[in-house]
Amino acid sequence: MHSKEQISHDEYQKTADWLMSQTKHRPQVAIICGSGLGMLADTLKCQDSFPYSDIPGFPQSTVKGHAGRLVFGELKGKTCVCMQGRFHMYEGHSLCKTTFPVRVFKLLGVETLIVTNAAGSLADGLQPGDIMIIKDHVNFPGLVGLNPLSGPNDEKFGPRFPAMSGCYDKGLRCLAKEIAKQLGVAGLMHEGVYAMVGGPTFETIAEARLLHRLGVDAVGMSTAPEVVMATHCGLRVFGLSLITNKVVKSYEDSDSVNHDSVLEVGRLRSQTVQQLVTELISRMEINNNNTPNNAV
Numbered sequence: 001m002h003s004k005e006q007i008s009h010d011e012y013q014k015t016a017d018w019l020m021s022q023t024k025h026r027p028q029v030a031i032i033c034g035s036g037l038g039m040l041a042d043t044l045k046c047q048d049s050f051p052y053s054d055i056p057g058f059p060q061s062t063v064k065g066h067a068g069r070l071v072f073g074e075l076k077g078k079t080c081v082c083m084q085g086r087f088h089m090y091e092g093h094s095l096c097k098t099t100f101p102v103r104v105f106k107l108l109g110v111e112t113l114i115v116t117n118a119a120g121s122l123a124d125g126l127q128p129g130d131i132m133i134i135k136d137h138v139n140f141p142g143l144v145g146l147n148p149l150s151g152p153n154d155e156k157f158g159p160r161f162p163a164m165s166g167c168y169d170k171g172l173r174c175l176a177k178e179i180a181k182q183l184g185v186a187g188l189m190h191e192g193v194y195a196m197v198g199g200p201t202f203e204t205i206a207e208a209r210l211l212h213r214l215g216v217d218a219v220g221m222s223t224a225p226e227v228v229m230a231t232h233c234g235l236r237v238f239g240l241s242l243i244t245n246k247v248v249k250s251y252e253d254s255d256s257v258n259h260d261s262v263l264e265v266g267r268l269r270s271q272t273v274q275q276l277v278t279e280l281i282s283r284m285e286i287n288n289n290n291t292p293n294n295a296v
């Protein structure tokens, strides 16, 4: 089902053209808000916002904690677009639809994509409330062929066989660590490997143990397909996981995770995540090599 659906370049372009006809903002940075992290859009000034239901070609958000709005605005001298709500494979969207906004962002002239998510920790040193800079990912659906790039390749966006080593920009990861020190939150910050699983089930204990043994630090149900699409079309990527729970790895442990507690940790850490992302956007350099006219 996932590899058959294709979205043509024209369809992405139509959505980008519609958005450019509705707002004067021409974003350089795009932010995808994870579960409970929609407040990242609140810091944007001079906002223009669009419910997904009004945007031609956009899928709809169905998950609590994902408002379903695209917000454009200015942040510390940079023009941004923020997805208040992302699309997940488990909602029944094809991977093309799940990642639809990423190529639209490319056509809008975006150069850098910031992805955020809520994730459960497997690494012993990662506690709920900690923030993990994503150094790399394991795309479990992708490993078995559920890849948004399956099917005919559109060379206008990128090559047939894109490299994924180094897909999380090193310079931005270093900058984020420096900012965390300056904000006095270095104690909360870690760097690690995120794994995407299909969801919507949280992990069994056996699955949690398997992921832990494989070297995964945090697990979630998103992000990897977006990053694959972004890297394919040449966007620079920065990723953050907010650790919302420890994944249960012991049969003696009676804890269990639920979506409301995931959202609650998002609320508790919203200010810190907001400060980090704001500073990162403020201090990142933009090369302006992807203006909408020469985007793809």
Ligand SMILES: O=P(O)(O)O[C@@H]1C[C@H](O)[C@@H](CO)O1
Binding pocket: 033, 034, 035, 063, 086, 088, 116, 117, 118, 119, 199, 220, 221, 222, 223, 258, 259, 262
């Ligand atoms: O959109 P993200 O990846 O932040 O959402 C995570 C994974 C599930 O969608 C949900 C589980 O609580 O949070």
Ligand SMILES: Nc1nc2[nH]cnc2c(=O)[nH]1
Binding pocket: 118, 119, 120, 121, 197, 199, 201, 202, 203, 219, 220, 221, 244, 245, 246, 247, 257, 262
């Ligand atoms: N798969 C998965 N996704 C999450 N999102 C937030 N917490 C979790 C978790 O424990 N497992």
